[in-house]
Amino acid sequence: xxxxxxxxxxxxxxxxxxxxxxxxxxxxxxxxxxxxxxxxxxxxxxxxxxxxxxxxxxxxxxxxxxxxxxxxxxxxxxxxxxxxxxxxxxxxxxxxxxxxxxxxxxxxxxxxxxxxxxxxxxxxxxxxxxxxxxxxxxxxxxxxxxxxxxxxxxxxxxxxxxxxxxxxxxxxxxxxxxxxxxxxxxxxxxxxxxxxxxxxxxxxxxxxxxxxxxxxxxxxxxxxxxxxxxxxxxxxxxxxxxxxxxxxxxxxxxxxxxxxxxxxxxxxxxxxxxxxxxxxxxxxxxxxxxxxxxxxxxxxxxxxxxxxxxxxxxxxxxxxxxxxxxxxxxxxxxxxxxxxxxxxxxxxxxxxxxxxxxxxxxxxxxxxxxxxxxxxxxxxxxxxxxxxxxxxxxxxxxxxxxxxxxxxxxxxxxxxxxxxxxxxxxxxxxxxxxxxxxxxxxxxxxxxxxxxxxxxxxxxxxxxxx
Amino acid sequence: xxxxxxxxxxxxxxxxxxxxxxxxxxxxxxxxxxxxxxxxxxxxxxxxxxxxxxxxxxxxxxxxxxxxxxxxxxxxxxxxxxxxxxxxxxxxxxxxxxxx
Numbered sequence: 001x002x003x004x005x006x007x008x009x010x011x012x013x014x015x016x017x018x019x020x021x022x023x024x025x026x027x028x029x030x031x032x033x034x035x036x037x038x039x040x041x042x043x044x045x046x047x048x049x050x051x052x053x054x055x056x057x058x059x060x061x062x063x064x065x066x067x068x069x070x071x072x073x074x075x076x077x078x079x080x081x082x083x084x085x086x087x088x089x090x091x092x093x094x095x096x097x098x099x100x101x102x103x104x105x106x107x108x109x110x111x112x113x114x115x116x117x118x119x120x121x122x123x124x125x126x127x128x129x130x131x132x133x134x135x136x137x138x139x140x141x142x143x144x145x146x147x148x149x150x151x152x153x154x155x156x157x158x159x160x161x162x163x164x165x166x167x168x169x170x171x172x173x174x175x176x177x178x179x180x181x182x183x184x185x186x187x188x189x190x191x192x193x194x195x196x197x198x199x200x201x202x203x204x205x206x207x208x209x210x211x212x213x214x215x216x217x218x219x220x221x222x223x224x225x226x227x228x229x230x231x232x233x234x235x236x237x238x239x240x241x242x243x244x245x246x247x248x249x250x251x252x253x254x255x256x257x258x259x260x261x262x263x264x265x266x267x268x269x270x271x272x273x274x275x276x277x278x279x280x281x282x283x284x285x286x287x288x289x290x291x292x293x294x295x296x297x298x299x300x301x302x303x304x305x306x307x308x309x310x311x312x313x314x315x316x317x318x319x320x321x322x323x324x325x326x327x328x329x330x331x332x333x334x335x336x337x338x339x340x341x342x343x344x345x346x347x348x349x350x351x352x353x354x355x356x357x358x359x360x361x362x363x364x365x366x367x368x369x370x371x372x373x374x375x376x377x378x379x380x381x382x383x384x385x386x387x388x389x390x391x392x393x394x395x396x397x398x399x400x401x402x403x404x405x406x407x408x409x410x411x412x413x414x415x416x417x418x419x420x421x422x423x424x425x426x427x428x429x430x431x432x433x434x435x436x437x438x439x440x441x442x443x444x445x446x447x448x449x450x451x452x453x454x455x456x457x458x459x460x461x462x463x464x465x466x
Numbered sequence: 467x468x469x470x471x472x473x474x475x476x477x478x479x480x481x482x483x484x485x486x487x488x489x490x491x492x493x494x495x496x497x498x499x500x501x502x503x504x505x506x507x508x509x510x511x512x513x514x515x516x517x518x519x520x521x522x523x524x525x526x527x528x529x530x531x532x533x534x535x536x537x538x539x540x541x542x543x544x545x546x547x548x549x550x551x552x553x554x555x556x557x558x559x560x561x562x563x564x565x566x
Contacts, residue, residue, distance in 0.1 A: 057480060059545025059552045152484035153522065153539035262531035265489045269481040269537040271528045286530070319547055364548045373550055374559045375541065377517030394547040443546040444483045 003092045003126075004181040007047055008206060017208055020239045021046045022199055022216070023249075025082045027223035027232065029053040029095065030070025033078045037224075037233035037249035042085045044236060044249070049086045050198040051078075052221050053110070054097030056314055056447075064166045064316035064442030066105030072113075075099075079110070080117050083187070087123050093187045094177060094198050101314070102192030103167040104133045111189050118466040125187055127464045128180035132191025134170045134313060134458060136162045139450065147451040151312065152269070154447050161445040165315035168446055172311065173277030176459035177201035183461060191459075192314065195221035196276060199237070209242050211301035214281045216244040218274050219263050219298075226263035227253035243299040245291065255296045257288035277452065279305040308451055311458065315446025320362075322441040323401035325391030325409055326434050327427040334426045335387055337417045338367055341426065342389075348411045349404055361395035361404050389427065394441045405435045469507075469564040472497040478557040481537060483544035486554045488536040488561070498532040504566045512536055515560045 001009075011018045023046035026033045030053060041049075054062075058069045068075065086093035099106025111129050118125070139162040142148045148157050162168065169192035178201050180188050190198075199217035204210060216237040219226050224233040226246065233250035246255045264271040264283055274281040285300040329335055342365045353359055366372040369384030391408055395401040413425045420426070452458055470476065475491040490507070492498035501507055513520035522539040542549045551557055 056483060057544075057553055060483075061545065152482045154484045154543075258531055261528075262489075262491060262533060265487075265491075265528060265531060265533055265535055266479070269485055269487050269524065269535075271526060271531075271533075271535055322547065362547060366550055373556050375517075375550070376560060377515070392547065441547050444543050447483050447543075 002181070002184050003090075003186045004202070004205065007202065011047065012206055017206065017241075020203055020206070020208060022203070022220065022237045022239070023049045024051070024199065024220040024223050024235050024237070025049050026051045026078060026234070027221055027225065028055070029078045029082070030068065030075040031232070032074050033081055034233050034250065035081060038081055038085065041234040041236055041249040042089060045089070046091065046236065048092040048094065048202050049082055050094045050096070051082055052097060052195050052198060053095055054100045054102050054106070054192070056101070058100065060316035060442035060444045061440070063101035063103055063169065063314060064318060065440060066103060066167070068106060068109060069100040075110070076113050076117065079113055083114065083117055083123065084121060086187070087125060092181065092185070092202065094190070094201065095188065096190045096193030096195065096198040098189050098191060101169065102132050102190070103169050104131050104191065105167070107131055107189065107191045114187065114189060115466065123466065125466055126184050127466050128183070128185035128188045129462050129464075130172065130176045130180060130188065130190040130459050131462070132169045132172055132193065132459060134168045136165060136168060139168055139313065139446070142450045148313070148448050151447050151449055157446060157448045161317070162315065164317040164445055166318055166442070168313055168315035170311040170313055170450070170452070170458055171277075172455070172459045173197045174201040174204055175455040176461060178205045179456070180461040181205065183463060185461075185463065194276065196274065203239055208239050210303035211281055212242055212244050212299060213239055214274060214276060214303065215283065215286065215298060215301035216246070218281075219246060219260060222263070222266065224248050224250065224253050225266065226260050227255050228259045229253060243297050245295055245297050247295040254294045257290055257296050260288045260296050260298060261286070277311050278309050279303055309453060309455070310449045311452040313446050313448050313450050314444065316442040317445045319441040319443050320394045320396055321398040321401055322392065322394050322438040323398055323405055324436045324438050325393075325405040326430055326436065327389045327391070327409070327412060328386060328430060329389065329427050330386045331422050331426070332383065333419050334422055335369070335383055337419070338370070338387065338389075341412065341415050341417055342367070344415055345408050345411050349407050352407045353403060359395070359400060361393055361400055363404055363408070364392045366390045366392070398437050402435055402437070409434060467500070467566050469566055470562055472500060472566060476558050476561065478554055480540070480544050480554040484540055486538050486540050486557055488558055490534045490536070492532045495532065498529070500566055501534055502527050506564055506566055507534060512561075515564065
């Protein structure tokens with residue numbers, strides 16, 4: 001019998017639904033799942049396990065390069081823990097946004113790890129993978145059909161943006177997960193996916209209330225971040241009628257009505273709305289009540305289905321090779337003249353090797369102590385005792401970028417400014433060589449929403465028997 | 467009173483790569499009321515602190531968590547060459563000196 005049919009048999013009787021226990025094993029699989037809380041979660045006999053494995057937060061490098069942000073060894077360990085636990089209990093395991101950004105390259109790496117683990121432990125199950133790469137041509141066609149709109153503060157998407165990307169992924173909702181389950185999957189490894197889809201696909205296909213199911217999914221996808229103190233331990237969400245209960249699997253963390261409510265603020269511009277591909281969840285009437293000092297019951301989320309289905313697109317384009325220059329100063333005259341020195345440096349570099357436009361390089365300096373972290377609108381009241389100077393150059397090749405920083409370095413060291421006493425050298429280089437090759441640089445050029453009437457065509461499910 | 471004395475959490479984070487969002491979570495109800503009624507935490511005032519256009523700043527009150535959420539456009543898309551804070555998690559600095 002299919003894993004999903006087994007759950008139907010256990011949980012559904014006519015219109016009645018028994019309490020559904022959802023275990024979130026990890027909100028960031030690959031960084032080291034705390035094992036004790038995970039095992040405590042399995043002992044509570046969840047009906048399925050979900051793990052989120054990625055995010056757009058670490059930046060465009062991972063989507064652009066196909067590299068994972070997590071180490072292969074820790075990723076393998078974490079996958080092994082959730083695979084062994086879910087197979088032992090014979091319950092579905094759903095993993096979304098495989099390998100950091102959820103591109104095809106990431107998906108292939110994670111699926112290969114799963115195959116290796118299954119082989120090593122003699123595990124046999126139906127594995128489904130769901131790629132999320134969207135071909136640039138599909139995006140271009142949607143742009144031409146005016147079916148793409150910017151998200152946040154992005155500009156309108158152009159054909160050039162789409163074609164420049166190394167990879168574009170679409171964020172799948174619940175439909176591809178549900179299709180994979182109906183077709184018999186025990187374990188699903190999905191490319192880029194809505195965090196909520198991992199945890200709400202099964203409740204929704206079994207007929208549980210949509211608003212509370214998605215709301216619960218939105219909270220537990222970060223594992224124990226909604227707890228006091230917040231952390232990365234496994235968390236259980238139990239759906240009962242029109243409500244859900246949250247309980248951390250580490251007894252030292254509790255969920256309070258306030259901490260659960262506060263989670264709606266996290267990473268969202270609007271704390272009252274959760275956007276899904278096929279509608280929105282409105283949180284205006286949400287209530288949380290304390291159950292026993294450790295758990296809360298949530299209710300009141302309202303689902304508003306949308307007639308037009310959409311997906312978020314994310315695309316990273318290659319910007320060139322990046323080289324860094326590391327330098328620092330402790331001399332007060334150098335520190336007070338730093339703006340002048342760095343301005344002059346940009347000119348010296350242009351005079352020596354050609355202008356930024358002609359040669360094709362971009363050069364930035366961050367002055368830690370002044371404005372390395374924040375672009376402050378004013379100067380500090382007290383001059384810092386030391387400053388760190390980070391030069392960043394991005395150019396077509398690392399040779400060009402190194403050449404730019406090589407000229408910058410020597411001029412930074414010896415630039416003569418008014419009041420200079422540091423005639424043997426204006427700065428300290430902490431290492432030699434002070435230029436560091438940092439590899440390829442990428443930029444998000446796509447962060448947009450696209451109408452997506454046909455999820456099946458965008459997110460095919462590929463099955464394999466292990 | 468300093469904003470830092472009235473809040474238990476002051477955090478900034480990306481909400482997608484083009485938007486920064488800032489959560490001001492107040493210590494108790496009186497502190498929250500002080501924050502929401504104070505003109506120093508309006509969109510215009512916060513835009514002034516950051517030296518940006520007030521049109522790009524949005525302020526949402528969230529009484530359920532005694533919080534005020536402020537969202538604004540990033541000057542540089544997260545992680546692009548020239549960015550200073552990929553996760554946007556240290557951009558609350560200019561608010562630390564605010565007096566209510």
